[in-house]
Amino acid sequence: MNQPSKPFYFKKFTIKQDYCLMKVGTDSVLLGAWVDVANASKVLDIGTGTGILALMVAQRNELVKIHAVEIDEQSALQSLENCKMSLWSDRIVVYHKSIQEFCKIRLEQYDHIISNPPFFVNGTLSNDKTRNTARHALDLTHTEILRSSDILLKKEGSLSLILPLTEGREFIGEAIGFGFYCNNMTEVYPKENKAVARLLMRFSRQATPIKIDQLIIQKSDEGNDYTEPYKELTKDFYKIL
Numbered sequence: 001m002n003q004p005s006k007p008f009y010f011k012k013f014t015i016k017q018d019y020c021l022m023k024v025g026t027d028s029v030l031l032g033a034w035v036d037v038a039n040a041s042k043v044l045d046i047g048t049g050t051g052i053l054a055l056m057v058a059q060r061n062e063l064v065k066i067h068a069v070e071i072d073e074q075s076a077l078q079s080l081e082n083c084k085m086s087l088w089s090d091r092i093v094v095y096h097k098s099i100q101e102f103c104k105i106r107l108e109q110y111d112h113i114i115s116n117p118p119f120f121v122n123g124t125l126s127n128d129k130t131r132n133t134a135r136h137a138l139d140l141t142h143t144e145i146l147r148s149s150d151i152l153l154k155k156e157g158s159l160s161l162i163l164p165l166t167e168g169r170e171f172i173g174e175a176i177g178f179g180f181y182c183n184n185m186t187e188v189y190p191k192e193n194k195a196v197a198r199l200l201m202r203f204s205r206q207a208t209p210i211k212i213d214q215l216i217i218q219k220s221d222e223g224n225d226y227t228e229p230y231k232e233l234t235k236d237f238y239k240i241l
Contacts, residue, residue, distance in 0.1 A: 010237045013055050013086045019074040020050045026217070027162050027198060028116045032056030033233045034186060034200050035160040040064050040111035044152060046099050047071070047140050051079030051092070053114055056237065058088035065091050067106075071098045071140065099140060099148045109154045115145055115161045142171050146178040149203075158183075159203040168199035181207040189216045 008015040008024040017023045032053045037043060037060055045054045048068035057066055068083070070076040076096035083092040095102055118140055149159045159180060163171055172182045180203040188198040200215075215233070219225045224241070231241050 009239060010055075011239055012059055012237075013082070015050045015052055015055075015082055016078055017050050019078045021072055021075050022049050024050060024052055028052045029056075029234060029237060030188060030198065030200060030215075031114065031116055031160065031162040032060075033237060035112070035114055036158070036202070037061045037064060037112055042067075042108065042110045042112075044110040044113045045069065046113060046115040046145060046148065047117055048079050048094065049075055049116070051082040051094065053116060054079070054083060054092050054094075055086055055088065057114065058086070058091055059236070066093070067110075068092060068094045069097055069099055069102045070094065071096075099144055103148050103151050106152065109157070110152055111154055111157050113149050113153055113157070113159045115159075117142065117145055117161060117163070142167075142174060146175055146180065149180070150178050155205065157204070160201065162188075162198055162200050164198060165196045168201060172201070175203055179205055181205070182210050183208050185210055185212045187212065187214045189214065191218045191220065192216055 005017045005023055008017065015024050028049070029052070033056065035057070037057050040061060041064060043057050043064055043066045045057070045066060045068040048054055048070045051068060054066045054068040057064060068079060070079055073096055076094055080094040083089055083094060086092070145161070153159060161171075175182065182201050183204050183206065184202040186200040187196045188200060189195070190197045215229055216227050217230045219227055226241055234241060
C-alpha cells in the first residue's frame with residue numbers, strides 16, 4: 001500500500017497533497033517564482049493541481065484575485081483545502097471544471113494566465129487513467145490552453161507556462177496560429193553539465209523579439225549544491241535550500 005504523501009511546507013503556506021494526482025515539484029515552484037504578476041489584478045491558473053501556483057501568485061501580489069481551474073475532483077478539493085487554510089483564502093476561488101467548461105461560464109477576462117500543463121503529449125500512456133489525466137495532454141491539450149487563453153485573456157494580457165524543451169518549442173510554433181508570441185524565455189538547466197530541461201515562457205499578442213536568458217539549478221551532482229540565482233529566485237518560498 002502506498003504511503004500518504006506528506007505535506008510540503010513553504011515559508012508562508014502549506015501544501016497538502018494526499019489526494020492530488022500530481023505532487024509538488026520543481027516545475028511549479030520555478031513558474032510561480034518566475035512569472036511576472038506585479039501589475040496583474042486578475043490571474044487564471046489552468047490545471048491548478050495542489051493549488052501551488054495560485055498560492056505563490058497570491059503571496060507575491062497582495063492585491064491580485066486568482067481563479068484556479070482543475071478538472072480532477074480530488075485535486076480540486078485538495079487545492080480548495082490548501083487555499084482555504086492560507087493567508088489569502090479571500091482572494092482565490094477554485095473551480096472543479098475543465099477549462100472548456102470554464103470558458104462557457106466566465107464572462108470576464110484576465111491580465112495573466114498561468115499553467116504548468118501536462119507535457120507527455122507523445123509519450124507512452126500508463127494503465128492508470130487518473131495519472132494519464134495529469135501527465136498527458138488528454139483532457140488539457142496545448143491547443144485547448146491556447147484556445148481558452150484566446151477567449152479569456154485581455155488584449156494586452158500575458159500567458160506564462162513551463163514545458164520541456166521539445167514540447168516548449170512546439171508550443172511556441174502552435175501559439176503563433178492563435179496570435180500569441182513568445183516574448184520572454186528562460187532556459188532551465190538542472191546542472192551545469194546538463195542540457196536544457198525546461199523552458200519558462202511568457203506569451204502575449206505583441207510580436208516582439210524574444211528575450212532569452214538561462215538559469216542553472218545546481219552546480220554539481222552533490223546534494224543541495226544550488227546556484228545563487230536559483231536560491232535568489234526561490235528564496236521567498238522554500239524554507240531551506
